[in-house]
Amino acid sequence: MKNRRGMEYNAGMANLTRSSAHRRSRGIGYRRRRPVWLIGLLIALLALGVIWTAVRAISGSGDGLGTVQDQVQQGTAGSASGGGAASGGAGGTGGVGGAGGTGGPEGSGDAEGDAFLTAEQVRALLEAEDAAPLDENGCPVTEGQREDRDETPLLGGAELTMLTNQSTGQMMSFLLKTSGGSLIVIDGGRWEDGDHLFEQIREQGGHVSAWLLSHTHTDHVGALLKLLQSQAEGTDMGITVDRFYYNFAPLEWYMVHETGDLGTAGSILSQLDALPQEQKQTVERGDVITVDDVTVTVMNDRYEPDADTVGERDGNDASIAYRMEVNGLSILFLGDLQTIGGDLLLEQAGAEALKSDIVQMAHHGQHGVSEEVYQAIDPDICLWPTPDWLWANEDGSYETTQTQEWMKALEVKRHYCIKDGDQVIR
Numbered sequence: 001m002k003n004r005r006g007m008e009y010n011a012g013m014a015n016l017t018r019s020s021a022h023r024r025s026r027g028i029g030y031r032r033r034r035p036v037w038l039i040g041l042l043i044a045l046l047a048l049g050v051i052w053t054a055v056r057a058i059s060g061s062g063d064g065l066g067t068v069q070d071q072v073q074q075g076t077a078g079s080a081s082g083g084g085a086a087s088g089g090a091g092g093t094g095g096v097g098g099a100g101g102t103g104g105p106e107g108s109g110d111a112e113g114d115a116f117l118t119a120e121q122v123r124a125l126l127e128a129e130d131a132a133p134l135d136e137n138g139c140p141v142t143e144g145q146r147e148d149r150d151e152t153p154l155l156g157g158a159e160l161t162m163l164t165n166q167s168t169g170q171m172m173s174f175l176l177k178t179s180g181g182s183l184i185v186i187d188g189g190r191w192e193d194g195d196h197l198f199e200q201i202r203e204q205g206g207h208v209s210a211w212l213l214s215h216t217h218t219d220h221v222g223a224l225l226k227l228l229q230s231q232a233e234g235t236d237m238g239i240t241v242d243r244f245y246y247n248f249a250p251l252e253w254y255m256v257h258e259t260g261d262l263g264t265a266g267s268i269l270s271q272l273d274a275l276p277q278e279q280k281q282t283v284e285r286g287d288v289i290t291v292d293d294v295t296v297t298v299m300n301d302r303y304e305p306d307a308d309t310v311g312e313r314d315g316n317d318a319s320i321a322y323r324m325e326v327n328g329l330s331i332l333f334l335g336d337l338q339t340i341g342g343d344l345l346l347e348q349a350g351a352e353a354l355k356s357d358i359v360q361m362a363h364h365g366q367h368g369v370s371e372e373v374y375q376a377i378d379p380d381i382c383l384w385p386t387p388d389w390l391w392a393n394e395d396g397s398y399e400t401t402q403t404q405e406w407m408k409a410l411e412v413k414r415h416y417c418i419k420d421g422d423q424v425i426r
């Protein structure tokens with residue numbers, strides 16, 4: 001257990017060789033069964049790298065090879081420097097290329113040259129892990145509880161933060177920093193969660209390239225409401241946003257289908273309404289949003305019940321699902337989809353397109369989409385925007401326990417939960 005990381009990694013290698021996925025086993029086989037002559041070659045390359053660095057330092061000039069090295073370094077330093085999107089993005093690609101293949105740039109002797117894993121290598125790493133262990137209550141042990149958690153970067157220099165609740169209420173707020181340093185926000189949480197999110201955005205330069213919204217409920221758009229209202233009142237929040245992405249119904253719809261949270265729907269609609277046209281985009285299924293090397297695909301149409309049907313929580317089922325590709329890994333954000341909206345998503349996208357490496361648990365991990373939808377997604381990593389009381393199903397009235405059972409059956413490897421504070425996945 002103490003040495004879980006090392007042991008499991010080795011076990012993973014074995015698994016991989018057995019795996020029928022040829023591409024994966026080939027990728028990992030390169031790293032595992034490194035023959036003697038290859039080690040010799042690597043040492044020779046290392047020596048060449050040292051000599052070359054010395055020659056460069058003396059001559060102070062760069063040529064073709066120098067350019068390759070610069071690219072790779074830019075890639076590894078890109079997230080730290082937070083430089084311009086275009087150059088950072090290109091550098092990131094260079095870094096990933098170096099990681100995946102030749103081993104040449106890795107051999108430059110640069111301590112910072114820790115290359116990122118490719119998506120195939122990340123999947124191999126996760127495949128090698130045991131399903132998350134269980135605690136004494138039968139709940140999966142979350143990453144925040146584990147002292148032996150594996151911190152190997154998965155996202156190729158990008159960083160996904162799932163922010164924790166600042167009130168007791170459930171909420172959902174994500175901040176993704178691309179490997180090029182650009183920011184994407186998903187939802188943002190409640191009004192009370194705003195300052196915590198704004199602080200993190202300002203720490204990263206204060207500029208958001210894309211702000212994606214799932215639906216109009218206060219535990220998702222409250223923080224944004226605070227930002228937009230403050231700015232409308234003339235307060236400088238130190239935050240700029242290129243564009244908001246959403247698909248909300250007109251107010252009349254919420255007057256019928258969302259009387260429980262009508263006030264928030266009305267407020268966010270009017271705040272967005274007041275923004276200039278170029279700062280907002282109504283999304284539709286199939287739309288693709290690109291920020292640096294990250295792509296976001298809109299996965300579903302907004303649920304529209306029959307005119308005479310009012311469901312239990314139509315506002316939740318009207319959530320827009322976004323699927324993000326980061327470093328070749330897929331992250332599916334389900335918002336607060338429940339069974340009707342989830343089934344519609346499955347029907348529209350198809351099971352194959354839903355398969356994802358990482359999933360945000362629908363509706364805070366309980367009373368969300370059906371088990372069938374999760375089976376199609378078949379995630380390795382679950383992100384739970386779920387406060388402690390809900391995670392533990394404290395008063396027994398929630399369905400968190402059932403969802404946890406489903407995830408056990410799917411042998412999910414890692415669970416990140418906001419009950420443990422802000423969760424950062426690199």
Ligand SMILES: [Zn+2]
Pocket residue numbers: 170171172217219220336363364
């Ligand atoms: Zn919610």
